[in-house]
Amino acid sequence: MVDILHRIGVTNSSPDKVYDALTTIDGLAGWWTRDTTGSVEQGGVIAFRFVPGGFDMRVVELTPGERVAWLVVDGPPEWIGTTVTWELKQEGDYTIVLFSHTGWREPNEFMHHCSTKWAIFLMSLKSLLETGTGSPAPDDVMISDWH
């Protein structure tokens, strides 16, 4: 099993504000994809859609201001059954976001792509919180032929 890991720091924010951006439809649509629908409650399923396809995530953990976890219940075969976890904390002027996407069965080329693309979307989250404007799909930063 191999994991995708990332860390960013957000200024002029707070763990509660980052938590809102991860747990509300408006927040998620502001940095990941504008086509975000579904239920953001514990046990609910959020549907994220992109030009190439999409992901359905079951919300499996919601600890306000601290931690959010999603289980991928539909999407590309490589994603199904994997887990996306967000850990939040304040360190000085920065709200630190520790991201992990764990449970990948093999480190294939698609996983390489998703790792880089997650970094780009984390920077979109950072931008949304710091400036009020993110770069969610379909206006996301292209990194390759795979979008």
Place this chain on the structure above:
Amino acid sequence: MVDILHRIGVTNSSPDKVYDALTTIDGLAGWWTRDTTGSVEQGGVIAFRFVPGGFDMRVVELTPGERVAWLVVDGPPEWIGTTVTWELKQEGDYTIVLFSHTGWREPNEFMHHCSTKWAIFLMSLKSLLETGTGSPAPDDVMISDWH
């Protein structure tokens, strides 16, 4: 052992041009850090310096247009003994860069940071090749309190 993996696609380029950006002082200084010195030949050591510190990489593999590998011989303790590998190939209009930084002993918070930061520098490499201008340190994109 845990790995950092990334994938980008570069347009209007070629595996040979990407290879040059990975194997010449001018190329490396154009996307990673302007403070790049040393020997880029097989067995040579390249010194990359940043505001917070730096890395010394021994060039352990040079296959023109295909593959480059570095062994970290000095730098942060977490980096020493790890390997950075670049694989290049052409797919249609895109030169694909498969990046891996392998041999991390544990998935600590610093590794999370380095994973995101590598993605940012890969986008700098892409920009250098596509537009002629990268964002090497000290003009790199800040991602957190850790630079």
